[in-house]
Amino acid sequence: MPSLKDIRNRIASVKSTQKITSAMKMVAASKLRRAQEQAEAGRPYAERMGRMLASLAANVAGGPGGPRLMTGTGSDQTHLLVVMTGDRGLCGGFNSSVVRETRRAIQRLQAEGKTVKLLTVGRKGRDLLRREFPSLIVASFEEVGKKKLSFADADRVTAKILELFNAGQFDVATIVYNKFKSAMTQIVTLQQVVPFAAPEVASDTGSEASAVYEFEPSEEAILADLLPRNLAIQVYSALLESAASFFGAQMTAMDNATRNAGEMIKKYTLVYNRTRQASITKELIEIISGAEAL
């Protein structure tokens, strides 16, 4: 039986934990809003980039001389998985679900006899995967966009991917990240970025899409410039989604923690009051029986 003082201390400590988790929840909520706004703001660029690529691809398509980022290297022996996780924990299943999906993908690819390489973004992913697949990690980034995610961060990651690609280190690249659905749900998504599958020309743009474009300089030259940019955009938007998911997951996790702490406090308060009453009753009985004995 714990003493009254023990229970009091316990309640105090749970209360302070609750204060921390509820503050973290609030911080995550405001960061989530900012991350969502940023993702929103980045959408027009990605959209227009997609449109431009589609019309370009329609012009270049079929030619064997297309850029390798689009046509691929002609083999799919070596896969590069770009794993995006957070730098920090306390966010529910956010990191572990990405890692679990990655592990599954690695096993599947290895079972097919493919070589797998990993590029991790975020400290947690690196830490978790390093234990299991220490030899597969070719590069890792940490604290990407710690203050505010900018395009330059995505550029850094992309530069590394391109460097590996140009050195012939891999044939197919896939990004594994959490796609933001709502603050409660994040969906782990695998998205292939190299070779890049050109989007179909949307039919609803009608006459505009079928317009014959002139190119300056040549189609090939523009495409060669545009494809690395597009890769950067893909990485950027995945990073944005991942950041929004992270804060969403953290917010939910902290909300649960706060609620649990509340429950615990209630439970301990009940025990505390009971114990207090019991000890008072005991004292009274002692006094009364002492008086009667006289």
Place this chain on the structure above:
Amino acid sequence: MADKVEFELVSPEKLLVSQPVHMVVVPGAEGFLGVLPGHAPMIVTVKPGIIDIYANDMATITQRIFVAGGFCEITGARVTILAEEASDLNAVRGLDRATLEKQLVDLTEDLADAKSEGERHTLEGKLAIVQAKLDAQAGTLH
């Protein structure tokens, strides 16, 4: 034919400008192009330089924007520029000249040391941007 063309300037981080304009002059990779409504569809790479917007008539420039390169898609009714970096010309003019010149020197040195083709390519790109910023300050850039 409409007398205005829808002009959009987009950076990866946000939509910067979206307005109907009378004419816009874009620094294309192979020379400046003035885009009026009804222009033939084109896709052009944009080099570092200044975009001039003529919103009201052909004579007055209402806005000058510095871009650090990108892509431009033109259709009859729309001009879309995907810029990597864009800022108002006055902001570029406000940059510290000494810092830019230092960057220029640094990059030139880096370029001399560059080993791979890819590295040289990126450095040349950066160099062109800094050079264009300097030119914009000096007013020698168009």
